Amino acid sequence: MQKPWKPYEDSWLPFERIRFKLIPAVLSKRRFFAPSINLVGLSIVEITIAILLTAGTAVLGYLLKDVEVESSGNIAEFYWIPLFILIMYRSPVALIFGVSFERSMFWHAYFALLALAYAVWHGVSAMYWAPLDDDGGSQKGLGFQSFSRGEYKGSFWTGAAIVIIMIITIVSSIHPIRRYVRRSWLWLHHVLAVAAVVVCAIHGAGIVVGAFAIYIADRLFGYIYQALWKYKNMSSEAKVSLLKSGFVRLSFPRTLSFSPGQYICIYIPSVSYFEFHAFSIASCPSDDKLCVLIKPDGRWTKKLCKRIQNSPDYEGSNAPIRAFFHGPIGSVALDWQSQSQYQTFLLVGGGIGVTPLISFYRHLLGQAMRGRPVRKVLLIWLVRNKDIATDVLDSQLYAQSDASDNKWWENNADAENPHVVSEQDFTAKIHITRPESDVITFLNADGEESTQSDADRLLVNVHWNTGRANFSYEFESVRQSMCGKGRVAVLGCGPGAMTRDVVRTARSSSTHGVHFDVHLEHFY
Known part of the structure; x- marks a missing residue:
């Protein structure tokens, strides 16, 4: 039986419960983006x-x-x-x-x-x-x-x-x-x-x-106390895989608490003796593993890929690797854990920047199943090709046993916790910006082409699209669904051009009693 949801259950500091009341709203709720x-x-x-x-x-x-x-x-x-x-x-x-x-x-x-x-x-x-x-x-x-x-x-x-x-x-x-x-x-x-x-x-x-x-x-404190002492046992159990898209999946046994949107700093001695690199946590707090996805875009990440390929223990997936980390780090500048402040969420991600947002999406879904009042959660993801999309949304990445059932979010209600999530409350729109064709197809278990992928079991009400998203249309749709009153929590992570569009659209859409409060992350 799942515990009923309660506000601020993910807070690791008592201060977090009251900081949004103590700090001026113009700072804490990030309304100054509009x-x-x-x-x-x-x-x-x-x-x-x-x-x-x-x-x-x-x-x-x-x-x-x-x-x-x-x-x-x-x-x-x-x-x-x-x-x-x-x-x-x-x-x-x-x-x-x-x-x-x-x-x-x-x-x-x-x-x-x-x-x-x-x-x-x-x-x-x-x-x-x-x-x-x-x-x-x-x-x-x-x-x-x-x-x-x-x-x-x-x-x-x-x-x-x-x-x-x-x-x-x-x-x-x-x-x-x-x-x-x-x-x-x-x-x-x-x-x-x-x-x-x-x-x-x-x-x-x-x-x-x-x-x-x-x-x-x-x-x-991070390098010595956390990485080399507190979490040192987890370093020997780290597993690494090189995915079809070229991304790297690094996973640890989950023995620490974290909130969606946080990140960890990773140290791999076989790649570099002197460098820690920050990566967003892709897992949901309820998952069995702590996972990050790494895009090979720089010297360190490309060296990691080469290290995996040359490893004698690498046989396609889950090769052992000695990796240390410290964290979790970061916090969201929105009072998203409150019961009354936000019931509508708009999550916008670009490329690998979607990983913390998927964590948010799935966490909100789990909270809704335990009784959290949710009006609408919309995830918009702009991604280059379907290989990246399927790798990021691979249910095996998150090792959640419930994900084996394509309707696990509907089947988890019980007499003690009778909250059934409607597909109208949660939507994920995935935009393939560089599609091979106008129709996005996948291979099912029988080897036949299908418009649904294995990744669809991880999210609710998934829509696959080609081309870029129309932010003005999506924000306006959300604004109209608010019936002229309320606040929308907007969380974005991705390239600078995309996040600037998000800010601009949130500003122009904050009218007629509806306000879009924005929190952005963009790692240099």
């Missing part, structure tokens, strides 16, 4: 916050330019705290405000620019305006020549070194460099960060060193 300025990918509230912080920094810098130089230096150091906290795996900012990884990267870059600007201002004010000690200005305004060659030359050159390192770090992090030489960029980024912290320590910027120490503690 309206948004799509050219730069920012929302009105994000722009407002950035303008206020920038203006506040400028005003504070001007007021402190005639004050003792250490005061402006402390302000410059302060911006390093959010700079490091935002990129922590267990970031308190993400925990409290529900900021996604994608938005954390934006704010990380913003605070880097702010820290650089204030560091430059700190140096200029030290040379031309601020007194260098507390006795009030006998050494005020020494100028560049005297400052760089006199008794303060040590501070001058270490400060200049910090600024130069920050400029190199920021310039080398522009999207083309970060996208096409990711591994080299990542190593350079870490080396420059360590160099900047060392120089800051010499300069006397203790706050920067403290913020970096917190960041390192977070990394060590």
